Amino acid sequence: MSNPPVSPGFVSGQELTAAQLNQAFNAKQDYPAVTMPTNDNSLAVATTAFVQSKLSSTSVVYSFNARTGAVTLTAADVTGVGGALAASTVSSFNTRNGAVVLTGSDITGAGGALAASSVSSFNTRTGAVTLTGADITGAGGALSAASVSSFNTRTGAVSLTTADVTNAGGAPLASPVFTGTPQAPTPTFTPTPDNSQKLATTAYVQGAISNIVGVSSFNARTGAVTLNTVDVTNAGGAPLNSPIFTGTPQAPTAPIGNNSTQIATTAFAASATAARGHIDGLIISMAGGVSTFSVSPGVARDSNNVDTIVLPASISKTAGSWAAGNGNGAMDTGVVATNQWYYVYVIKRTDTQQVDILVSSSLTPSMPSSYTEYRRIGTMVTDTSGNWTLVHQNGDEFIWDVRLRDASAATVGTASRTLYSLSVPPGIQVWAMSTFFFGGAGTAYYLVTSPDLTDSAPSTTMFDAAISSTQNDRFYGPTRTNTSNQVGVRASASVAGNLTIMTRGWIDRRGKDA
Numbered sequence: 001m002s003n004p005p006v007s008p009g010f011v012s013g014q015e016l017t018a019a020q021l022n023q024a025f026n027a028k029q030d031y032p033a034v035t036m037p038t039n040d041n042s043l044a045v046a047t048t049a050f051v052q053s054k055l056s057s058t059s060v061v062y063s064f065n066a067r068t069g070a071v072t073l074t075a076a077d078v079t080g081v082g083g084a085l086a087a088s089t090v091s092s093f094n095t096r097n098g099a100v101v102l103t104g105s106d107i108t109g110a111g112g113a114l115a116a117s118s119v120s121s122f123n124t125r126t127g128a129v130t131l132t133g134a135d136i137t138g139a140g141g142a143l144s145a146a147s148v149s150s151f152n153t154r155t156g157a158v159s160l161t162t163a164d165v166t167n168a169g170g171a172p173l174a175s176p177v178f179t180g181t182p183q184a185p186t187p188t189f190t191p192t193p194d195n196s197q198k199l200a201t202t203a204y205v206q207g208a209i210s211n212i213v214g215v216s217s218f219n220a221r222t223g224a225v226t227l228n229t230v231d232v233t234n235a236g237g238a239p240l241n242s243p244i245f246t247g248t249p250q251a252p253t254a255p256i257g258n259n260s261t262q263i264a265t266t267a268f269a270a271s272a273t274a275a276r277g278h279i280d281g282l283i284i285s286m287a288g289g290v291s292t293f294s295v296s297p298g299v300a301r302d303s304n305n306v307d308t309i310v311l312p313a314s315i316s317k318t319a320g321s322w323a324a325g326n327g328n329g330a331m332d333t334g335v336v337a338t339n340q341w342y343y344v345y346v347i348k349r350t351d352t353q354q355v356d357i358l359v360s361s362s363l364t365p366s367m368p369s370s371y372t373e374y375r376r377i378g379t380m381v382t383d384t385s386g387n388w389t390l391v392h393q394n395g396d397e398f399i400w401d402v403r404l405r406d407a408s409a410a411t412v413g414t415a416s417r418t419l420y421s422l423s424v425p426p427g428i429q430v431w432a433m434s435t436f437f438f439g440g441a442g443t444a445y446y447l448v449t450s451p452d453l454t455d456s457a458p459s460t461t462m463f464d465a466a467i468s469s470t471q472n473d474r475f476y477g478p479t480r481t482n483t484s485n486q487v488g489v490r491a492s493a494s495v496a497g498n499l500t501i502m503t504r505g506w507i508d509r510r511g512k513d514a
Contacts, residue, residue: 066113070121073139081110085140102131253353267310267353276305277512282377284344288390288401291319291336293380295357300346302373303511309348309375311355319386322358322368330359332366338386341379341425348373363427376511379425391505396512399433399505406434407501412446417455417488424506426485431478431507436489438465439472440498444491446473450480451488458492467495478507 035047038054064071065080075085081102083093093100094109107113122129123138136142151158152167162172171178186203187194193208200208218225219234229239238245251263258268281298294316300309319336320329336342345358349370358365358374365374378398383389390401404423412418422432429452438446445463447456456462465473479487489499 064122065107068120070124073123073135075140078136078139078141081106081112083136084142099133100131267308275301277301277514278308279375279377279510279512282311282346283393283395284378284380284391285393286380286388286390289383289385289387291387292316293330293388295344295346295377298346298377300375300377302348303375303514304373305514307348307350307373309346309355309373311346311357315357317357317359319359319388324354324356324368330357332358332360332362332368334361336382336386337361338382338384341381341427343376343425343427344378344380345374346377347371378508378510379428381425396507396509397505398508400503404503405501406503407499409497410499410501411494411496412489412491412499414457414491414494417447417449417490419451419486419488420501421484421486422481422501423503424481424485425508427483428508429483430481430485430509432481432485432487432503433476433478433505433507434487434501434503435477436465436475437472437500437502438467438474438495438498440467440495441469442493442495442498443468444493444495444498446475446492447490448475448477448479449488449490451482451486452480455488455490458490463492467498481506 033045033047035049035053036042036044038050038057040050064073065077077083078085094106120126123135149155152164165172184199184201186201186207187196187198189204189208189211193211194204216222219231232239251265253265253267254260254262279298279300281296282300283296283298284293285296286293294314295311296314297311299311301307302309315326317326317328317330319331321331322329330344340361342359342361343363343365345360345365346355347358347365347367348355350372351370354371356368356371358368358371359380360366363376367374378393380391381389392399392401400423406422407420410418410420422434424430424432436446436448438444444467445458445460446465446467447458447462448464449455458464464475467473481487
């Protein structure tokens, strides 16, 4: 083997002659040369290193869809990778939405091959080119679905409303008002009729009617039957003309003062015939030392003598706040106090005829809602524990279970009567059933009078009791009190500490004289 030719000894910047080039090519040898900078633009030899460096520093498209040079996107490029032309709308591209950029993956994923050589430009652009909408439409392609600028003149995040539906000729779900000839599926009526909220079509109604079994006869009669009086009476009814009722027929009670052909009930008769201020029954009873009491059945004219109040059965009440009915409270307001007098009322609702019992510390009670009529039927008093003190009632007479001492060793005045408070109800005038005991050393005459009467001086010819040094005396009453539960006592002569008063009870007319 002969030795390789000696290198021509090329130097940087040296221009080669034709003879030197021929010598190098004919020798088929690799002659080293200096690698020029990548920005060199002369006739200097470009080494392979220069070329590779220059290529790596330059961003160019080598090829597009196997084409090089000045490539223009065509419809075939779009449809070749599964794209759609302008005639249809692309909703997504390779599962991507929005402004999608075609990538090498899209091409190879669709079975395409990237070009081996570079594309010098894309749609006249070079460098890192991004596919735009103009590229697609310019090549006859279609963009993805365009956005809605407004909906029924509204913009932004629009929600469909019932008005949108009805304005477009639709019907709402709630209370639709159909026009024209609306239709619906016909429910079944056999073997059993449908009984639901489904729409009943005319076909359903006609079918249901055809299945109805009619009346074959009425009271053994057929044809066009007319109801007659015999039909009514045979069925237990009453004719309009001269009916003969049995059992306990009832009717509305006419108001007092009615003077017409309206039926008069027993309640109307009782009210119409009741005397002014009438009261019967309605007896108050209690065990004593407890907070409950009861009232017996009875009847009474109301406080205005306009209506009659009937309590049909005994009722029990407590000292709690008022509530209608047996066993419930009776107080109109507040709570029961100790050692306090209270008035008992029978009350009535005229709209329902309901009758109940009410207790109040006032002669004008606070009436429960809808109750408009009342009548005082008696009086009660509490003890030191707030329970009812035992009193025995018989009609208008009220007797203490234990007599009460209202005065002891009292000296009676002579110039005018002395007023003594008795254990009887205040606020009203009653007849006090009290015993007045007179004694002591001396002679005197005594008058026991109502404060309503003239204050007269007792004498040998006008007195209720008389005493001497050897004789005591007493007066049993009854005596009418004033509204402060007082009576008056006057002596003809002063006898020190000689009066004792014991009260047995009282007589209360309970409004009979009002």
